[in-house]
Amino acid sequence: MTTATETRPRIPARYAVTGPKVTMRRVLRSEWSKFWSLRSSWITLVSATIVLLAFGIIAASVYRPHATHASGTPTDPVGLALTGASTAGLIVGVLGVLLSAGEYGTGMARSTYVAVPKRWPVLAAKSAVIGALVLVVATVTALIAFGVGAAVLHGDAIALNLGDHGVLPALLGAGAYLGLSAAFGVALGSLVRSTSGGITALVVIMMLLPALASLLPGSTGDKLKPYFPGNAGDAIYALHPASHSLAPGAGLAVFAGWVALLMAAAAIRLKRTDV
Numbered sequence: 367m368t369t370a371t372e373t374r375p376r377i378p379a380r381y382a383v384t385g386p387k388v389t390m391r392r393v394l395r396s397e398w399s400k401f402w403s404l405r406s407s408w409i410t411l412v413s414a415t416i417v418l419l420a421f422g423i424i425a426a427s428v429y430r431p432h433a434t435h436a437s438g439t440p441t442d443p444v445g446l447a448l449t450g451a452s453t454a455g456l457i458v459g460v461l462g463v464l465l466s467a468g469e470y471g472t473g474m475a476r477s478t479y480v481a482v483p484k485r486w487p488v489l490a491a492k493s494a495v496i497g498a499l500v501l502v503v504a505t506v507t508a509l510i511a512f513g514v515g516a517a518v519l520h521g522d523a524i525a526l527n528l529g530d531h532g533v534l535p536a537l538l539g540a541g542a543y544l545g546l547s548a549a550f551g552v553a554l555g556s557l558v559r560s561t562s563g564g565i566t567a568l569v570v571i572m573m574l575l576p577a578l579a580s581l582l583p584g585s586t587g588d589k590l591k592p593y594f595p596g597n598a599g600d601a602i603y604a605l606h607p608a609s610h611s612l613a614p615g616a617g618l619a620v621f622a623g624w625v626a627l628l629m630a631a632a633a634i635r636l637k638r639t640d641v
Contacts, residue, residue, distance in 0.1 A: 388482055393491040396481075401495060406464060411500065414457040414544070415507050421450025422511030426518045443519055443526045444536045444605040447512040451540050451603060452596070455547040456572060458500050462551020463564035465496060470559045485636040489556055493629065497549040505541030508603075512537055532605050539603035539614055546625050547572075547599065553628035557635055572596040592617075595624045 401407045425446040440446045466489075469475040482488050512528065519525045526533055554571075555564040575594050579587035591597055592612045601607055601617030612620060 388484075388487070390487055390491065393482055393487045394495060397488070397491045397495045401465065401499070404465075404468075407461065410457060410461040410464065411503065414454040414461070414500075415503055417450045417457060418448075418454040418504065418507045418540075418544075419450075419511050421453065422447040422508075423514050423518070425449040426515030429519065429522075431522055431524065442524055442605050443515055444512065444533055444603075446519075447515045448508060448536070448540050448603055451508075451543065452600060454504070455544055455599060456568070458496075458504075458544050458548040459551035459554075459568045459572065460565055461500075462493075462496055462548045462553075463555035463558075463568060464551075464561060465492060465555065466552045467555030467559055467561045467564045471561055479636075486633045489552070489629065489632055489636060492556075493549040493552045496552060497545045500548040501541050501545030504544035505538060508537045508540040535614065536603050536605045539618065542618060543599045543602045543621070546621055550595065550625050550628060553625065553632045556632040557628065572599075593620055595621055598624070 425440065426443070429446055440449060469478060478488055479485050509528075512533070516525065516527065528534055528537075551564070551568060554568055555561070558564040558567055572595055576591050576597055579591050579594065581587065582590070588610065592601070592610065598612055598617045598620035601612040602614050602621060604611065604614060604617075607613055607617075611617070
């Protein structure tokens with residue numbers, strides 16, 4: 367007794383059915399869809415916007431020219447308008463962590479990298495989407511906060527207009543800082559691959575690192591502080607940089623360098639380790 371074995375003709379590779387070619391444009395479109403499909407994404411973005419706008423308006427409203435201001439309190443219209451920039455930067459950094467590390471928690475990362483085997487385009491697209499979106503939203507919000515604050519401070523000695531020297535670059539710098547902060551969070555989340563771990567690392571790097579530097583012997587800590595991510599980022603949108611801080615252009619270069627370094631580390635881990 368013999369068993370008949372069914373044989374199927376082998377389909378030449380040139381006739382095999384393949385999916386759409388993976389292109390950067392398609393990856394960008396996918397990441398854009400992912401962002402808006404998650405409620406937490408736009409809620410976090412709206413929260414950062416509210417913080418930046420509300421803090422700026424409140425700071426301008428409560429400002430009194432003859433009052434004694436604590437050290438570090440802004441005394442110029444741009445500084446008042448951007449009072450909430452550091453807090454907003456932390457929020458959009460958390461947003462970046464959620465977008466990247468969150469996929470590892472849900473298991474979506476595995477499906478994503480099956481669709482995009484090279485992996486690094488996902489990291490680049492995710493950073494580009496959230497970075498560009500935050501850049502635009504934050505810049506518009508900073509301009510609105512300054513406009514409202516300028517109306518409140520009209521007639522005061524510190525009052526400035528948008529066309530005055532350094533005002534517009536500082537407001538645009540705030541948008542750049544927040545956009546880079548979001549990309550920083552994406553890279554950190556992709557590197558750590560844990561939402562809680564990524565957020566913790568973000569807080570330590572952006573807020574606690576300068577404080578820890580003061581424990582270093584001699585003047586070493588003071589020399590290093592301006593080059594830490596948080597301090598370099600704050601310098602980007604300063605109208606009148608402090609004597610111990612970087613100039614806005616230098617701050618932008620240093621902070622962008624930190625983002626690039628973290629991106630490179632995340633890309634290397636994506637290439638060398640499994641999901």
